[in-house]
Amino acid sequence: MRSEEPIALVGGGEIGPEDLNLALNRVKIAVAADGGAIPLMDSGRMPDAVIGDFDSLSGTYLDRIPADRLFPIREQDSTDFDKALRSIEAPLVLGVGFLGGRLDHQMAVLNALVRLQDQPCILFGEHEVVFHAPPQIGLNLTAGDVVSLFPFRRVTGRSKGLEWPIDDLVLEPNGRVGTSNRALSEVELIVDGPGLLAMAPRDALDHVMQAFLSGQTGRWPVREE
Incomplete structure (x- = not known):
């Protein structure tokens, strides 16, 4: 998924009542990481792309998504957040539905956030x-x-x-x-x-977004594995 504008990435974790609106009001493109398609579709928004192994996406939802918007990555060595973030090329990714809930899930997300160091991404949660x-x-x-x-x-x-x-x-x-x-x-x-x-x-979200989109932050190179 490539875009010259910021992209929202939605996960299947805890999402507050205003979280989706907060993200969708700031971007034009919404990508779901596997089960993140469910809250998006429940809100009335069809995801522009769905990336993941689809083990958290039931057939009821999966059948409604156009085939050209589905990007399966079947390997089980990484999380859906990792799969999605490494498949996006954009000036900024705004992630929602990845904080809160199980601590091991959050730690895996933060691990990926650091490993995929060349991809600017802001996650926001309840606080x-x-x-x-x-x-x-x-x-x-x-x-x-x-x-x-x-x-x-x-x-x-x-x-x-x-x-x-x-x-x-x-x-x-x-x-x-x-x-x-x-x-x-x-x-x-x-x-x-x-x-x-x-x-x-x-409530500093807009200031952080503006900083990343200012073109003055610099960017880390792709990490050598």
Whole structure:
């Protein structure tokens, strides 16, 4: 699936009553990761594409989707989020239905978010937005907003506008992490390598989207396996 505009990616996990509207009001194209087609179709929106192994999509729904919108990937070594995200080429993916629910599912999603480092993607849930921090990003946040930084790899970087700057710190999964930091004003992050997840309040979604679409964040290269 290729697009020159942002794409919504819908999963089959927990979706709040306004989550779909929040995503669909900001994009023109909606892609479902397997069972994510169900909430989309229940809302009256036919997905533009469905990607996955289709083990979570019953025949009742599957039969209603045009065949040219179905993109099966049958292997079982990756999640449907992984399958879908790696099959999308867009300036930004806005993911809903991937946070909340089972912790192992969420961890697998966050793992894929970091591994597929060349694909800009914002996930939003009930309370926060989560994204893999690009090489640099500026966020227009409100003073007091919680900003958490969680490394999935060993990373270093610099910051402005955080109550506790990350300059001269080494962040790593089994060492120092950056949860529950706070914005003092507009936040700027410069990260020296991929692997850092950033979390901001849910109502900062538009500011985070604008930052990614500004063309000023840079982009990590495709990861060499």
